[in-house]
């Protein structure tokens with residue numbers, strides 16, 4: 001409850017200048033990196049603001065000088081001067097926005113680069129707990145939002161402040177009394193603005209959040225198309241999307257509606273100010289307190305005075321939307337990186353592949369162990385099969401070996417060294433993975449195999465493909481090794497994808513191999529090819545296999561049976577059968593099922 005109140009408080013604080021100041025300071029630090037261009041922009045802003053003030057002043061002066069005195073001497077020079085002022089005004093506007101666009105693009109380029117590279121330093125746990133589309137939305141929409149605001153807001157804010165100060169100074173100089181009259185509408189303006197911005201800030205934040213959610217949903221439903229279609233869930237998905245779209249529309253509608261009020265309100269107050277200045281100014285002129293030229297300057301300036309106020313409030317709204325986007329970007333950049341290597345951790349070259357678990361316990365969440373008190377040893381080159389019911393902790397064990405997570409207690413030794421004292425990079429470089437989902441990247445088959453070892457020659461790639469029984473099917477493809485895998489499925493079968501990922505692992509030639517056996521059913525011939533390729537791959541390296549079909553692991557040196565995070569049986573296939581325990585029951589039940597299916 002207390003926490004909730006605190007969250008609400010920070011939410012509303014965010015809509016005040018004080019609340020958004022840290023984020024703005026941070027965005028500013030990116031801009032400050034391009035100091036020289038920024039100074040040029042500021043010079044142009046000063047020039048355009050000064051020229052903007054000079055124009056009306058010259059007109060007012062001209063009226064008093066020429067019309068009031070009926071003289072035309074030098075009038076042409078006034079016109080030439082006025083034209084020059086307006087041309088230079090336009091040029092300075094053009095240059096400031098040209099340079100500012102460059103600054104804004106460079107800023108968002110840097111942010112995008114930082115965000116993307118930070119993604120790659122985050123732990124697997126981070127990605128497991130988040131919707132991928134929502135994360136993508138931060139690199140695309142949120143950054144775009146910052147970009148759009150930077151393109152216009154920085155200039156607008158500076159020029160508005162300068163114009164405001166300059167106009168006020170000249171107005172006071174010309175007539176303090178008339179200045180006071182012009183200022184009468186300012187409190188009204190502030191009140192209206194405060195009322196609007198207090199609402200729009202929250203709404204923009206909500207809009208960004210909804211957009212992220214919707215992108216996450218789109219990504220999820222596109223990648224899950226097969227499942228959606230096979231369960232005929234299209235109508236449900238469309239309905240859910242409609243709801244999310246509706247929520248986005250609602251938050252966008254109110255954010256835009258409130259923002260839309262601003263120009264209308266300002267226009268009304270502007271006209272009011274104009275009427276007051278014209279009326280009171282006329283009265284003053286009749287009484288001889290001010291000249292006609294001064295009134296003309298004031299009516300122009302009263303517009304110039306309310307316009308920057310108007311722009312500032314508009315920019316404040318745009319700024320709130322950029323702050324909402326930037327907050328979501330910084331939120332990721334500030335997420336702690338995957339734990340850095342311990343002090344004194346050193347690379348371990350030429351790993352032999354001895355892996356030992358000593359009293360290892362680990363839990364994903366605090367309280368309760370996912371796996372506890374694990375003790376086992378794999379000698380170099382041995383094949384270790386991990387068997388057990390779903391959720392038993394098999395993947396957790398391989399996650400610990402690969403150091404995607406660290407043990408809470410106990411230690412994992414690699415060739416006798418505490419794995420925490422080995423740099424993660426050197427360890428993972430000597431580990432290979434063949435996972436259930438044989439992920440293939442966009443690119444050619446050759447590039448996908450070469451991902452295992454980037455400096456491999458074409459010949460080495462083809463040799464790996466031969467060893468993985470993949471060469472013959474690749475050759476039958478019209479473009480052979482150059483066939484582009486543009487999409488995940490890209491016209492090759494599930495079994496062929498597995499063969500490619502085995503070829504990739506063969507090429508990498510790791511000392512330790514993690515193999516998560518695919519569960520999807522594959523035709524018998526491909527299955528045989530995969531088994532044969534795996535036998536080749538397993539040879540001479542320490543391998544951990546998460547096995548789903550028990551007859552594929554009969555030859556394993558050691559089978560470790562896990563239940564509820566604990567090792568309940570350990571030994572060779574024969575010795576475990578003799579024990580007549582869990583493994584025996586599992587094996588015989590799988591065997592019976594197979595015989596029933598064959599009969």
Ligand SMILES: Nc1ncnc2c1ncn2[C@@H]1O[C@H](COP(=O)(O)OP(=O)(O)OP(=O)(O)O)[C@@H](O)[C@H]1O
Pocket residue numbers: 125128364365370388389390391392393394395396397
């Ligand atoms: N990232 C995670 N965060 C929190 N809990 C998790 C995470 N991954 C797995 N778990 C939980 O830890 C337990 C062990 O999961 P694990 O994936 O290791 O089991 P498994 O034996 O590999 O299961 P399966 O054969 O179904 O893949 C399960 O209860 C699971 O819900």
